[in-house]
Amino acid sequence: MRIAVITESFLPTLNGVTTSVRKVLDHLRLRGHEAMVIVPSAGAPREYAGFPVHSVPALAYRQFPVGLPSPHVQRLLADFRPDVLHAASPFLLGAQGIDAARRLGVPSVAVFQTDVAGYARRNRLTAATGFAWRVVRWVHDGADLTLAPSTASLADLERAGVDRLARWGRGVDLDTYHPRNRLDPVVHRLRQRLAPRGETIVGYVGRVAPEKQLERLAALRGLDGVRVVIVGDGPSMPSVRRALKGMPVRYLGSLTGQELAAAYASFDVFVHTGTEETFGQTLQEAHASGLPVIAPRAGGPIDLVDEGVDGYLVEPGDDRGLRAYVELLSTDTALRARMGEAGRRAVLGRSWESVCDELIGHYERVRAERTERVRLAR
CATH class of the missing domain: 3.40.50.2000 (Glycogen Phosphorylase B;)
Incomplete structure (x- = not known):
């Protein structure tokens, strides 16, 4: 398969989103798939695991680059012609990627990783909490499938009205951490x-x-x-x-x-x-x-x-x-x-290899469902 990965965080920023995306890319290379990556600019490498990395404009917020919508995203996806779009912790950049993929007829998998509404609650932005969940719903409604990492996240997303959900956890390096x-x-x-x-x-x-x-x-x-x-x-x-x-x-x-x-x-x-x-x-x-x-x-x-x-x-x-x-x-x-x-x-059953194979299964599922919908529409 050809997978386009669009992520709100990547190297040199180190956090859970970056780690997860890197592990996914490593595994796609191991399994012989093709990929390309779209990231916010700010010192990102030009390639990772042999896959090209494309940067788009970003602004800095609390030491994080926040990717801004760019017409370059649509062109990159159209040129790469992916079978699936993987949107990691989608916000502004990821939302644009999901929308561009939809217009190109490409199925998308969105991975929910950041508790935006929790941030609003912690900062006592009571009115903003409901707005934050509306933004989350708006972003994820465009995806063919949203993957949540925990039962608590699944419940939050269901209460927010997000459909087409499945649980996908994270792997752990069982050899390095021993x-x-x-x-x-x-x-x-x-x-x-x-x-x-x-x-x-x-x-x-x-x-x-x-x-x-x-x-x-x-x-x-x-x-x-x-x-x-x-x-x-x-x-x-x-x-x-x-x-x-x-x-x-x-x-x-x-x-x-x-x-x-x-x-x-x-x-x-x-x-x-x-x-x-x-x-x-x-x-x-x-x-x-x-x-x-x-x-x-x-x-x-x-x-x-x-x-x-x-x-x-x-x-x-x-x-x-x-x-x-x-x-x-x-x-x-x-x-x-x-x-x-x-x-x-x-954690012995949670190696990155097994978890990423599960992710590829989700890719195959949304791809098959999109193909079937197109067939029935003819």
Whole structure:
């Protein structure tokens, strides 16, 4: 097949959307498909996995390039003649791509990944919440199929009136993120640096942004034998540093590849504080690394954390609950080990290869349905 991928985020920006798109492109190359990519400009590479990458005009918003509608999109799709359009986290650019594909008779698959309405709620834009969902419905109504990463996202989209839905999760690199990494001398040295007296390391990985609510880690202040480690960067770093001032916290910045895998392996407990995750990729990576996970009972984490088996879910805003679970796990090494092993087992069936093969199945489905509709219309 020939797949045109249009994404609101791509390299050099690192986030869940970029990671997912890269994994999809890697898999399309592995399976022998053809692809091309349309991205917002701002330093994007000219090709990825051997596929051409085309940039369109963008403006910067909160350190992210936001793709603007451009007549270039229609021309690129017409010239490439794709069998399917894949729209990753579609907004302005993705909406234009979906509309252009429809006019060209090309079926489209839209992947819902960003909780736009959650952003409006968090910023107390009550009137904007309904508007945000109307925008989501407008964008996704044009797609032949919308894929949501979690049961919570599916329910939100159904309530918003979006039709033609299916669930599609995310894969995890089971080899890179592995419990055996704890035996690596690099990880041993990192642990000595982060917790020189053998303290329990409570770690977070991800963007440091308002929606991640990392300021809530202040609830861990004063816990004996606990060190907090934050991997990532973003616009909320000054606010987080102020909230956690005086606590034993280490900031490692943004990490990728083996450095990121080593960071996970240096943790004893993984904590996520944001309540607006449509999925929660870092929770999967933590589980793959053999870590127990503590996360809010909201959004994607509800599907990823088996309460009391491989971690704990905390009611949103319950800082006392967060502290209590961290304290429990920090003092019970046997419980950490059992939960970490259970987390690893939970993700063994979620390799990127199997998840992306499932995605190709969705491509084939919308392509066959479009072909059948055209046949019946004759």
